[in-house]
Amino acid sequence: MYAERIANLKSSAIRDILKHMSKPGMIAFAGGSPAVELFPVAEITTAFERVMTKYGAASLQYSITEGLVPLREKLVQRLQTKGIGTDNVIITQGSQQALDLIAKLFIDKDSLVFTENPSYLGALQAFQMFQARITAIPSDEQGIIVDELRKQLKAQRPKFLYVMPNFQNPTGISYPLERRKALVAAAQEHDLLIIEDDPYGELIFEGERMPSLFSLAGGKNVLYLSTFSKTVAPGFRIAYAAGDAEVLKKLIILKQGTDLQTNTFGQYLVNEYLESGHYQSRIDVIADTYRTRRDAMLSAMERQFPKTLSWNRPRGGMFLWVRLPEGWDAKEILLRCVENNVAFVPGQEFFPDRSGRNTLRMNFSSPSPENIEEGVRRMGEVLRKI
Amino acid sequence: MYAERIANLKSSAIRDILKHMSKPGMIAFAGGSPAVELFPVAEITTAFERVMTKYGAASLQYSITEGLVPLREKLVQRLQTKGIGTDNVIITQGSQQALDLIAKLFIDKDSLVFTENPSYLGALQAFQMFQARITAIPSDEQGIIVDELRKQLKAQRPKFLYVMPNFQNPTGISYPLERRKALVAAAQEHDLLIIEDDPYGELIFEGERMPSLFSLAGGKNVLYLSTFSKTVAPGFRIAYAAGDAEVLKKLIILKQGTDLQTNTFGQYLVNEYLESGHYQSRIDVIADTYRTRRDAMLSAMERQFPKTLSWNRPRGGMFLWVRLPEGWDAKEILLRCVENNVAFVPGQEFFPDRSGRNTLRMNFSSPSPENIEEGVRRMGEVLRKI
Numbered sequence: 001m002y003a004e005r006i007a008n009l010k011s012s013a014i015r016d017i018l019k020h021m022s023k024p025g026m027i028a029f030a031g032g033s034p035a036v037e038l039f040p041v042a043e044i045t046t047a048f049e050r051v052m053t054k055y056g057a058a059s060l061q062y063s064i065t066e067g068l069v070p071l072r073e074k075l076v077q078r079l080q081t082k083g084i085g086t087d088n089v090i091i092t093q094g095s096q097q098a099l100d101l102i103a104k105l106f107i108d109k110d111s112l113v114f115t116e117n118p119s120y121l122g123a124l125q126a127f128q129m130f131q132a133r134i135t136a137i138p139s140d141e142q143g144i145i146v147d148e149l150r151k152q153l154k155a156q157r158p159k160f161l162y163v164m165p166n167f168q169n170p171t172g173i174s175y176p177l178e179r180r181k182a183l184v185a186a187a188q189e190h191d192l193l194i195i196e197d198d199p200y201g202e203l204i205f206e207g208e209r210m211p212s213l214f215s216l217a218g219g220k221n222v223l224y225l226s227t228f229s230k231t232v233a234p235g236f237r238i239a240y241a242a243g244d245a246e247v248l249k250k251l252i253i254l255k256q257g258t259d260l261q262t263n264t265f266g267q268y269l270v271n272e273y274l275e276s277g278h279y280q281s282r283i284d285v286i287a288d289t290y291r292t293r294r295d296a297m298l299s300a301m302e303r304q305f306p307k308t309l310s311w312n313r314p315r316g317g318m319f320l321w322v323r324l325p326e327g328w329d330a331k332e333i334l335l336r337c338v339e340n341n342v343a344f345v346p347g348q349e350f351f352p353d354r355s356g357r358n359t360l361r362m363n364f365s366s367p368s369p370e371n372i373e374e375g376v377r378r379m380g381e382v383l384r385k386i
Numbered sequence: 387m388y389a390e391r392i393a394n395l396k397s398s399a400i401r402d403i404l405k406h407m408s409k410p411g412m413i414a415f416a417g418g419s420p421a422v423e424l425f426p427v428a429e430i431t432t433a434f435e436r437v438m439t440k441y442g443a444a445s446l447q448y449s450i451t452e453g454l455v456p457l458r459e460k461l462v463q464r465l466q467t468k469g470i471g472t473d474n475v476i477i478t479q480g481s482q483q484a485l486d487l488i489a490k491l492f493i494d495k496d497s498l499v500f501t502e503n504p505s506y507l508g509a510l511q512a513f514q515m516f517q518a519r520i521t522a523i524p525s526d527e528q529g530i531i532v533d534e535l536r537k538q539l540k541a542q543r544p545k546f547l548y549v550m551p552n553f554q555n556p557t558g559i560s561y562p563l564e565r566r567k568a569l570v571a572a573a574q575e576h577d578l579l580i581i582e583d584d585p586y587g588e589l590i591f592e593g594e595r596m597p598s599l600f601s602l603a604g605g606k607n608v609l610y611l612s613t614f615s616k617t618v619a620p621g622f623r624i625a626y627a628a629g630d631a632e633v634l635k636k637l638i639i640l641k642q643g644t645d646l647q648t649n650t651f652g653q654y655l656v657n658e659y660l661e662s663g664h665y666q667s668r669i670d671v672i673a674d675t676y677r678t679r680r681d682a683m684l685s686a687m688e689r690q691f692p693k694t695l696s697w698n699r700p701r702g703g704m705f706l707w708v709r710l711p712e713g714w715d716a717k718e719i720l721l722r723c724v725e726n727n728v729a730f731v732p733g734q735e736f737f738p739d740r741s742g743r744n745t746l747r748m749n750f751s752s753p754s755p756e757n758i759e760e761g762v763r764r765m766g767e768v769l770r771k772i
Contacts, residue, residue, distance in 0.1 A: 001492070001545075002491060002492060002636070003490065003491060003492055003493055003494045003497070003516075004494050005490070005494075006491060006636060009636060009639055009640070010639070033447060033448050034447075036443045036444060036446075036447050037443065039443040039446045039447070041438065041442055041443050041446070044446065045434075045438060048431075048434055052427065052431060056427055057422045057423065057425040057427050057619075058422060059621060060422075060425045060427070060430065060619035060620070060621035060622070061419060061420075061422045061425070061619065061620060061621055062419050062615075062620045062621070063621070093479055093623075093645045093649070094645050094646055096643070096644065096645050096646045097644065097645040100643065100644045100645065104389065104391070104515065105388060105389060105392060106387070106388060106389055107389055108389045108390050108391075109495075111389070122643070122646070125642070125643035126643050126644075128643075129490065129640065129643050129644075130389075159387075229448075233443075233446035233447070233651075234446070234447060234448045234650070235445060235446035235447055235448070235449070235649060235650030235651045236446070236649055236650075236651055237479075237645065237646075237647070237648075237649040237650075250388070250392060250395060253395055253396070254395070254515065256511070257482070257486065257508070257511035257512050257514075257515045258482065258483065258486045258512075258515075258644075259479045259480050259482050259483040259486065259623065259645070260480055260482045260508070260623075261623070262623075263479070263621060263622055263623040263649050263652055264620070264621030264622075264623075265619075265621045265622055265651075265652060265655075266649055266651060266652070269651075
């Protein structure tokens, strides 16, 4: 009755865990939501009024599949890559849709895809839905290990490599400049398409902003994805993909058959919000807030967690990554933590090679510093008993 | 490089024709847009204010994949089918996304799908994207011919039958009650899943509202799709699918990997608009307006078109259907009409069996009565020269 792709269909661990979130008193480090109290409600209200005055009913009508022209013009500006125009940008219904369209465009049953190890669960889901085989390239604290990638590329040819070079979901790690350059060089040498997913790149706590792989490659053979979900608000589902115009043309036709277009109204609102000039100052507020929360989490972990655990200190984004001692199973610990009213995401599902049973992801963007303190204390209680 | 499904990828005729629409002075009977001047701008503004007061930033946050609970509760009420609850309804990003998700759930390469002849182009595209084989069941002025369907069902077993029983796109025809009952009986007998697409069912000009196949079948083995794109505004992309809870569970997981969720903000706005109580009176205004435009079109055609052409008189919706004399090619006539600043959609692409070269679709919802008069006059000029 169902298609073959459905045989292994299962809800994600994240989704199943989110069900626990509504339990009263639960402190959630498991989600991936931006802080709701930082959404620019007043500015969105102003943007709404302006959209209605300037465009009226047209902002509620059908519009072209590739997305609102003035919004794409602004994105071209932001991409800072020579030779890029509005034909190189499409608006998508969140970055998840870009991943779905990319899978549709490139992946046949048993097509090979390379990813980081670990990698973003939503991307793995999108690729697996089209029955891709996924090979995870060994990765370290600076991202994909380029020599390992070269080795793999000699053995087999993937449809593309999927990476998240800025404050990765799930680990929070970022690629230094040298690693970026080495990766782009290896990709160009092997004519390898890179899917660069960059939802968190603007949420920087310290250090400089790194150039995108897309700009380093001069826009060639890289599809760059980003979104306003973390910098404005997720509820509009306004994201974008940038890349080669011929590839984008195909994505546009696929999008036409997938959902016709991204919601017109959200595009107008985000476009108007960008015109208001509040965008960058709001991002500064978001980054300041998340830095404080990251620091609160790191400080609490230092005090509460056993010394046998280790973790990183991301320079931006929304997540940090914890390594438990070998042999521990984060899923079992999660069950005990949920009983103690605190939750996180076990790391194993992020690993295409199913390693990482002793890892877990912590979100610090959503909970308050007080809840971070209390939640880490609850986790520490559980962890110290093991 | 690309997936196999891309080999036959092409932009739709409708999309290509829409490019002509921006030509100054063009009168378009080719689109499928609702009348922009009837969108409830003032009521949406009120709904916006209420959403912001009642929910604030939460209306801009991520939300659950299946859609806003109060909106789904309202849809359960509207479906008027016993035993249906919120687990039987999901919100989709326009009905086009429901078609995409249904294709994802059921269709493997070479899977068989039954449709009407002609059928909705967006559905054909969605199914073809997943490499379905499509068999068009012979259809008459009352829809699918049930005896022909039975004959086909004896020969081969499709994944589902896709139909649009109310004011079909492209023909404008509707199924009378007896045909509906016969179709549901045949489907139940053969355990055939029906996809019932109903975007236009509320836009009734005369006669009674017919029960849905979904309600006639007691919600069993029918997936029912509808949308607010034609009754509120398309720019929100808020539509829904109703059906068996087990099937919907699978669609929800697929939607999670496809775009996570439908835009939260549009769901809140539509939900609030429905609560305002203006919905039905606005539909009455829309139906009155479209009836006037249909009548203007019929009257102009009667005066302007050669007597060798024939056409129908739809009891609702947004389209009517014209049949040219045998041997005429609507595509060639379109080219001449575009030179004369008027456009329609040639019918052939709507026919999975590639018949219907001498048919065309006319939209009467979007142009004003004055433009309808003038546009039909321009078409008549071209047609009388042939």
